[in-house]
Amino acid sequence: MLEKSEQARSPMPRRQSKVTQMFESDAIENLSQETRSFAPSQSFSLDANAQPELYGRAKADPLAFWADQAKQLHWFEPFTTTLDWSNAPFARWFADGKLNVAYNCLDRHVQAGNGSRVALYFEGEPGDEQVYTYEALTVAVKKTTNALLALGVGQGDRVALYMPQIPEAIISMLAVARIGAIHSVVFGGFSADALASRIQDAHAKLVITADGGYRKGKATPLKPAVDEALKGDNCPSVEKVLVVQRTGGDIDWTENRDLWWHDAMSAASDEHEARGFDAENPLFILYTSGTTGKPKGILHTSGGYLTQAAYTHRNVFDLKPESDVYWCTADVGWITGHSYVAYGPLANGATQVIYEGTPDAPHPGRWWEIIQKYGVTQLYTAPTAIRSFMKLGRAIPDQFDLSSLRLLGSVGEPINPEAWMWYREVIGGNRCPIVDTWWQTETGAIMISPLPGVTHTKPGSAQVPMPGVSAEVVDDNGQPVPNNHGGYLTITTPWPSMLRGIWGDPERFVDTYWSRFEGQYFAGDGAKKDADGDIWLLGRVDDVMNVSGHRLSTTEIESALVSHHWVAEAAVVGAKDEITGQAVVAFVILRQDELGDAPEDAEISQALRAHVAKEIGPIAKPQQILVVSDLPKTRSGKIMRRLLRDVAEDRPIGDATTLADSSVMGAIGAKLAGGATD
Numbered sequence: 155m156l157e158k159s160e161q162a163r164s165p166m167p168r169r170q171s172k173v174t175q176m177f178e179s180d181a182i183e184n185l186s187q188e189t190r191s192f193a194p195s196q197s198f199s200l201d202a203n204a205q206p207e208l209y210g211r212a213k214a215d216p217l218a219f220w221a222d223q224a225k226q227l228h229w230f231e232p233f234t235t236t237l238d239w240s241n242a243p244f245a246r247w248f249a250d251g252k253l254n255v256a257y258n259c260l261d262r263h264v265q266a267g268n269g270s271r272v273a274l275y276f277e278g279e280p281g282d283e284q285v286y287t288y289e290a291l292t293v294a295v296k297k298t299t300n301a302l303l304a305l306g307v308g309q310g311d312r313v314a315l316y317m318p319q320i321p322e323a324i325i326s327m328l329a330v331a332r333i334g335a336i337h338s339v340v341f342g343g344f345s346a347d348a349l350a351s352r353i354q355d356a357h358a359k360l361v362i363t364a365d366g367g368y369r370k371g372k373a374t375p376l377k378p379a380v381d382e383a384l385k386g387d388n389c390p391s392v393e394k395v396l397v398v399q400r401t402g403g404d405i406d407w408t409e410n411r412d413l414w415w416h417d418a419m420s421a422a423s424d425e426h427e428a429r430g431f432d433a434e435n436p437l438f439i440l441y442t443s444g445t446t447g448k449p450k451g452i453l454h455t456s457g458g459y460l461t462q463a464a465y466t467h468r469n470v471f472d473l474k475p476e477s478d479v480y481w482c483t484a485d486v487g488w489i490t491g492h493s494y495v496a497y498g499p500l501a502n503g504a505t506q507v508i509y510e511g512t513p514d515a516p517h518p519g520r521w522w523e524i525i526q527k528y529g530v531t532q533l534y535t536a537p538t539a540i541r542s543f544m545k546l547g548r549a550i551p552d553q554f555d556l557s558s559l560r561l562l563g564s565v566g567e568p569i570n571p572e573a574w575m576w577y578r579e580v581i582g583g584n585r586c587p588i589v590d591t592w593w594q595t596e597t598g599a600i601m602i603s604p605l606p607g608v609t610h611t612k613p614g615s616a617q618v619p620m621p622g623v624s625a626e627v628v629d630d631n632g633q634p635v636p637n638n639h640g641g642y643l644t645i646t647t648p649w650p651s652m653l654r655g656i657w658g659d660p661e662r663f664v665d666t667y668w669s670r671f672e673g674q675y676f677a678g679d680g681a682k683k684d685a686d687g688d689i690w691l692l693g694r695v696d697d698v699m700n701v702s703g704h705r706l707s708t709t710e711i712e713s714a715l716v717s718h719h720w721v722a723e724a725a726v727v728g729a730k731d732e733i734t735g736q737a738v739v740a741f742v743i744l745r746q747d748e749l750g751d752a753p754e755d756a757e758i759s760q761a762l763r764a765h766v767a768k769e770i771g772p773i774a775k776p777q778q779i780l781v782v783s784d785l786p787k788t789r790s791g792k793i794m795r796r797l798l799r800d801v802a803e804d805r806p807i808g809d810a811t812t813l814a815d816s817s818v819m820g821a822i823g824a825k826l827a828g829g830a831t832d
């Protein structure tokens with residue numbers, strides 16, 4: 155009763171309105187009208203790793219199903235319990251078993267007689283190549299393990315990686331895992347400040363980096379950012395810095411701290427026997443943006459994580475290790491690079507391509523050239539990349555032989571049906587199933603995706619939870635919505651690769667994910683169920699933006715802006731963008747007393763963009779900065795980002811009746827006409 159009368163007073167409850175509002179956007183209209191569906195080809199289905207009965211088996215006994223998946227790994231000591239959920243939401247999977255993650259990715263393949271199979275085809279941006287067989291990769295990881303042990307790295311120690319996409323990045327991750335230590339990979343595009351705060355949060359003992367890497371046709375230095383992050387006594391936990399020589403560029407050197415990778419390796423033995431660690435031994439921390447200014451260190455452990463990474467990789471990408479050449483374009487600095495470049499593929503004994511550079515260097519057909527050169531069979535990439543290729547036109551991919559491809563994957567943000575169709579027709583030649591995979595840094599592995607050869611795919615929909623995973627779309631009260639309705643995406647039962655917490659902040663873990671809906675994991679995404687009950691992702695419902703598939707927090711960028719002495723207040727929103735999905739738009743109020751000789755808006759915009767790049771990294775740079783004299787706020791002082799998004803997306807401004815000062819939006823609208831754009 156109470157609820158009803160409350161609704162009567164306020165026809166649009168706050169939370170409901172966010173989701174409803176999303177349904178009203180053009181994109182969602184298009185999605186609702188999407189009715190195409192593609193049946194799997196018979197030849198694919200017959201030979202597919204995933205068969206329809208997988209769903210039935212998982213449903214009949216989910217824990218037995220997961221235990222079966224875990225048993226496909228090598229265990230030094232077998233587990234006897236599958237899940238301990240007694241201390242929910244802190245899960246323990248396979249907790250009394252012992253395994254070694256690196257051994258599972260390397261030694262066991264060599265022992266099975268597959269040492270001469272290629273593990274990595276590395277393609278550098280300038281066109282240099284390296285090939286690692288499983289045998290060679292195992293030797294390299296053993297040497298690195300010994301080098302790290304000699305530097306005093308032991309079980310549980312944190313090692314920060316700040317590297318280009320080169321084999322040494324994967325080798326380092328595996329060597330850290332082999333010791334039972336914990337890696338924290340920081341994306342090479344992040345700034346020195348962002349690197350420092352991540353090193354400090356995790357108390358990393360060692361940093362592994364490179365002099366630089368090749369991107370966009372030139373050598374881009376990395377080591378200077380490490381020097382800057384560690385300068386003075388900024389990161390007292392760091393004892394040593396191991397440096398891979400990639401570009402040969404000039405770098406500063408700190409005696410007694412810095413050490414060349416090649417020197418450390420030449421001194422290291424290539425003998426190392428792996429031992430088992432507890433399944434719940436931490437494997438890595440990966441920082442991701444949340445709704446506050448402080449990134450969260452998402453913690454993953456070993457047995458459950460590797461189980462689900464390998465299971466999903468095998469079934470979603472239909473991996474046939476003897477014949478496939480798989481390529482995931484993600485950088486190891488992101489979760490996709492962890493689960494579907496490093497751990498999933500290597501656990502499955504896959505042959506894969508890794509590419510250092512950008513898609514357009516030295517020419518816009520670079521990716522298609524790589525597919526042709528290596529005979530790539532599965533391509534896994536992000537919608538933003540597909541859209542930018544689509545914009546350049548099909549003439550470029552049409553110049554290359556893409557006939558080796560047999561499956562295409564998408565991840566990171568909703569893929570619009572138009573891009574999905576282009577991907578299918580132009581890249582996949584209408585013969586490759588597309589898997590639109592929904593998951594998160596927190597989920598560790600794919601959660602919602604079609605199964606190739608089984609699911610009739612629909613352009614723009616991630617469709618169905620993986621066998622073993624239970625997802626729901628719920629209303630404000632946590633109740634499942636009926637088909638043809640939208641709401642919030644939740645996961646209703648624990649899964650093996652779930653995050654085990656936020657590094658050093660158990661309370662934030664519970665608050666962020668488990669307090670919105672009793673007993674359910676709240677992912678932060680809006681979603682809709684169609685007439686068949688298939689799931690369509692609608693984007694974030696919180697203050698997290700998704701720019702080119704990368705998560706950025708509005709609050710984090712706002713605090714970066716406010717840390718500039720010119721800025722009194724800032725509000726950041728994600729505005730729809732044709733290529734990147736969303737673009738960062740910032741509204742700032744300036745401190746007149748600090749400005750000096752009244753600079754032009756363009757000059758201010760340039761300075762503030764550079765400042766954000768320095769504080770967080772170039773990916774967080776606002777595309778547009780608008781200098782305003784006031785921001786729209788509710789009477790309680792909360793910035794109404796919804797209205798700013800209307801302005802940024804050039805829409806009529808929505809309901810502004812709760813504004814404390816109703817003239818503010820008029821003033822901002824007038825200002826927009828003369829706004830400074832990049």
Ligand code: WTA
Pocket residue numbers: 442488489490564565566567568569590591592593594595596616677678679691692693694700703704705
């Ligand atoms: C979004 C990336 C729609 C979503 C693996 C999620 C998606 C966030 C999809 C996680 C998809 C990821 N369709 N949206 N297939 N995949 N997302 O942690 O908003 O970088 O919450 O993990 O990306 O981003 P993260």
